[in-house]
Amino acid sequence: MVERPLDTRIPPLRGRITEGAALGASTWFRVGGQADILIRPADATDLVTLLKHLPESTPVTVIGAASNMIIRDGGIAGVTIRLARGFADVTVEADGIVAGAAALDVTVAETAAASGLGGLEFLVGIPGTIGGAVAMNAGAYGTEIKDVLDWAEVATATGVQRLAAADLHFAYRRAALPPRGVVIRARLRATPGDAAAIAARLNDIRAAREATQPVRARTGGSTFKNPPGARKAWELIDAAGCRGLRIGSAQVSEKHCNFLINTGGATAAQVEALGEDVRARVRATTGIDLEWEIRRIGRPA
Secondary structure, rough: OOOHHHHHHHHHHOOOOOOOOOOEHHHHOOOOOOOEEEEOOOOOOHHHHHHHOOOOOEEEEOOOOOOOOOEOOOOOEEEEEEOOHHHOOOEEEEEEEEOOOOOEHHHHHHHHOOEEEEEEEEHHHHHOOHHHHHHOOOEEOOHHHOEEEEEEEEEEEEEEEEEEHHHOOOOOOOOOOOOOOEEEEEEEEOEEOOOOHHHHHHHHHHHHHHHHOOOOOEEOOOOOOOOOOOOOOOHHHOOOOOOOEEEOOOOOOOOOOOOOOEEEOOOOHHHHHHHHHHHHHHHHHHHHOEEEEEEOOOOOO
């Protein structure tokens, strides 16, 4: 039997479908190839319809702000899903925030602070979206999503499931989503308090991030997970002599050496190769095998 082209097996949708969609310019690293097919569902119903009718053999990749990832130069096979306007609502409640998966973490933090709700200030230090933050149990400045999540709604081929934090079995930078599940909305707990004090804490975190991280560079955030033990990834990288290390136009940040940066014109292959070089040097120096925190997806060139 001759298999039909992938685009003929996508069900009718109200959202946008783009073949050969360029992705590199929209990633924080500004590197990477095309998506074979990029789909921006209109809403949750549209997304469930897509997941229900896609063949099991079709690869499915979900991207949000594309902040904490490397999209390889050969692009992404199958279907790439990107949630946009229909998933970006932010609603303030008396003791929490309900946010769509496409809402930026910084927007949620600022909305909570402006509403006198504390406990979500850490989100201002996380580049990305709420959907990605839930999917990877993102954290910063001593707090993780698991510490504030009441529930998350996840679209699957059988419908939308509302899952409590315990159902997601959170671990360090990891959540257990249902197969092909896509986070579409989440409720985050917050504590009413003095708006001025909450805003001050938020601004302190923002200032600390600006002072210690290359936030204005083409980067993907923290590259490697902190290994078990007292020493952080950046300390191990520094001890291995990797600060400022380069491959082509990809460089280990001088400012914070757990960040890789594209100094201009780097390829995804150079960025990934630099990360692997760092891992090898740390392993040779310390015996510790650093684990990637940045997602690396797609095909090599």
